[in-house]
Structures are given as structure tokens and as C-alpha cells.
Amino acid sequence: MSEQHPGVPETLEPLVARLLAPNASPYTYTGTQTYLIGTSDLAVIDPGPKDAGHTQAILAALAGRPLAAIVITHTHRDHSPGARALKAATGAPIVGCAPLAQGDSADDGGPRADASFDHDYAPDRVLADGESVAGQGWTLTAIHTPGHTSNHLCFALPETRALFSGDHVMGWSTSIVSPPDGDMGDYIRSLEKLQARDDRIYYPGHGDPVDNPARLVRGMIGHRRQREGQILRLLKEAPRAIPAMVERMYVGIDPRLFPAAERSVLAHLIDLDRRGLAGQAGDIWSAAA
Incomplete structure (x- = not known):
């Protein structure tokens, strides 16, 4: 993992910078990564948890440039709650994934207290698979990738063949798939959907960029099939x-x-x-x- 410090912006390529939120844990690794897209009018992907310091760091990184959209991959509490404070400060719309249709019933009683669902999430625009939001010199196209959560989206940046993979594909660990909202069948099908693409690099919600995504996704599918085989052998x-x-x-x-x-x-x-x-x-x- 490259050295990162919460709140300090790091340019990854001309159209992409990242900010690390101060929420490191066994489930978030070094913390949630917020991405800034563009050079004049910008998009922010996953403004992170409800944390005033992180919101201020995002605003400082904008450096007075207009914010065109606040883009959300999914509504775990380490990714989406910061959108509300950022919208209040900038007036930018919240776009991206849909709210969870299951409402409160989606809470699974699982282990991730940091990543229970953000039930206050209220997008201004929901992006369906293949729909885009755009600014000067950049486009973010939604790719519906349910599995980690039922409403998970990845976002492609066609100008540089980059993909923002949220928690569906991470740079340090496999994703947690926790029922009832998490669905293993959907998760594997979504991996296969990404495997069919030709993205150059993934920028995940946690961990380092993935510079050989085809190999990683192939390995992740194999890992899940291996786990499935282990389970069946034990049950037999x-x-x-x-x-x-x-x-x-x-x-x-x-x-x-x-x-x-x-x-x-x-x-x-x-x-x-x-x-x-x-x-x-x-x-x-x-x-x-």
C-alpha cells in the first residue's frame, strides 16, 4: 500500500485525485477512499462517513472549483453519509445508486458496525445501468454490480479507461457479501460482468489501485468457486x-x-x-x- 495520510489529496492521474477518510478498521483497511474527478468542474465519488473533518478536506481539495455531482457507489455508512454535508456546502446534486428498497429490513446484524446501511440517503438522481453524469473533460458511467449490496454501482471513466470499483472489487481484500442484502450469486455474476470489460485500471473504495484488473477479477471468481467447493466437500x-x-x-x-x-x-x-x-x-x- 502506498503511503497515504487522511485528508491529504493525492493525484493519481490528471483527471483523478483521492482523499483518505480517517476511518481505518479491520473492515475498511486504511479507510474509505474518496475520489475527485476532473480539473475544472469536478465530481466527488463516495464522500465517506459522516465526518466534519473529512468534508472540510474535500472542500479544501476542490479549491473553489465548482462541484458538478456527488456520486455514490453504495449506501454503506462508510461511503455515503458525507454526501449530505457536502451537498449543503456546495449545492451539488447527489447522484448514483438507488436507496435500498428493503429499507430498515436490509440491516443484517452482521459484524460491520462501521458499514451498516445509510437509511437517510436521498439521491437527487438515480443512475440506471449505462447512464452517465458528465462534466468538462470527464464522464462517469454507471455499471450495476449488485452483490456486496443490492444497490452497488461501479463507475467507468471512459476518457482514461479507469473504473471506480467501490467495494465490489477492492485493492486489499475480497468483499464481504452479507445476506439478506448481500447476494453471492449476484456478486459472482457482477464479477463476470466486469471480467467482460477492458478497463485499464481500477480505483477501489479501499486499498491501492488495481493495475491488472482482468487478472484480479479472474482470481476473485476462482476464489469464490473454490470456497463453494470447500463448503460442498465439508457438507458431503x-x-x-x-x-x-x-x-x-x-x-x-x-x-x-x-x-x-x-x-x-x-x-x-x-x-x-x-x-x-x-x-x-x-x-x-x-x-x-
């Missing part, structure tokens, strides 16, 4: 509860990440159940006969 040995599967599958990881691993295994099991390959009785899962 004997019916099991999820914690027992995690203990066998995630040897050596930080114990603080076990709850997240359990959510990921649950997401795989739900997908396998839909496909007729596994089933459950209470807390016990088994392979289909």
Missing part, C-alpha cells in the same frame, strides 16, 4: 453448522474477522440452496442428496 463429509465450517475453512485469519467469514459462508449456502445443491434444518446445513 457431514452436516454442519456455519461456525464449524468457518473454523475449518479460515485457518489462521484474524479472529476478529470470523463473524464476517460466517456471513460469507451463509451467502454461499443461500446460493447453493437456490441451486438445489444444499439445504438446512435449523442451524445445520447439509449437501443435497
Whole structure:
């Protein structure tokens, strides 16, 4: 990971700068990355958590230049809440992903207190797959990539063949897929959608830029298929509860990440159940006969 300091803008290429939010954690790595797009009128992608200092850092990085749009990849609380203060300060519209249709029921009781859902998110414009927002010298085109969340969008910058991958593809870790809003089948299909593209570089919500995205996405799909195979092998040995599967599958990881691993295994099991390959009785899962 290149050296980053919260609140200090870093130019990545002529049209792209980033700012690190001060919210490092086991689930956010060094923190959420906010991106500034453009040179005259700008877009801000994912203004981060509700944090007055980070909002002020974004405003300072704008340096008086007009803000054309506040663009949101998804509504986890480490990505979207900062949009409201930024809109109040600049008048810029909030555009991008839709609010969660499930409302409060989407909270999954999972481990990420930093990334529960932003139920106050209220966009001025929702971008459907393929729709764009643009300014002088830049275009951001929405790519619907559900899985990490049901409303997740990536954004392509065709002028430089860059992709802002949010939390769907990150530069340091695989994404958490936590039901009921997270969906493993959707997540893998969204990875396959990105695999079919020819983007030059990914700028993720957490971690370093990904300069060989095709290779990384191919590996991520393979990793998920490998996990699926592990689960099926364990269930064919004997019916099991999820914690027992995690203990066998995630040897050596930080114990603080076990709850997240359990959510990921649950997401795989739900997908396998839909496909007729596994089933459950209470807390016990088994392979289909």
C-alpha cells in the first residue's frame, strides 16, 4: 500500500485525485477512499462517513472549483453519509445508486458496525445501468454490480479507461457479501460482468489501485468457486453448522474477522440452496442428496 495520510489529496492521474477518510478498521483497511474527478468542474465519488473533518478536506481539495455531482457507489455508512454535508456546502446534486428498497429490513446484524446501511440517503438522481453524469473533460458511467449490496454501482471513466470499483472489487481484500442484502450469486455474476470489460485500471473504495484488473477479477471468481467447493466437500463429509465450517475453512485469519467469514459462508449456502445443491434444518446445513 502506498503511503497515504487522511485528508491529504493525492493525484493519481490528471483527471483523478483521492482523499483518505480517517476511518481505518479491520473492515475498511486504511479507510474509505474518496475520489475527485476532473480539473475544472469536478465530481466527488463516495464522500465517506459522516465526518466534519473529512468534508472540510474535500472542500479544501476542490479549491473553489465548482462541484458538478456527488456520486455514490453504495449506501454503506462508510461511503455515503458525507454526501449530505457536502451537498449543503456546495449545492451539488447527489447522484448514483438507488436507496435500498428493503429499507430498515436490509440491516443484517452482521459484524460491520462501521458499514451498516445509510437509511437517510436521498439521491437527487438515480443512475440506471449505462447512464452517465458528465462534466468538462470527464464522464462517469454507471455499471450495476449488485452483490456486496443490492444497490452497488461501479463507475467507468471512459476518457482514461479507469473504473471506480467501490467495494465490489477492492485493492486489499475480497468483499464481504452479507445476506439478506448481500447476494453471492449476484456478486459472482457482477464479477463476470466486469471480467467482460477492458478497463485499464481500477480505483477501489479501499486499498491501492488495481493495475491488472482482468487478472484480479479472474482470481476473485476462482476464489469464490473454490470456497463453494470447500463448503460442498465439508457438507458431503457431514452436516454442519456455519461456525464449524468457518473454523475449518479460515485457518489462521484474524479472529476478529470470523463473524464476517460466517456471513460469507451463509451467502454461499443461500446460493447453493437456490441451486438445489444444499439445504438446512435449523442451524445445520447439509449437501443435497
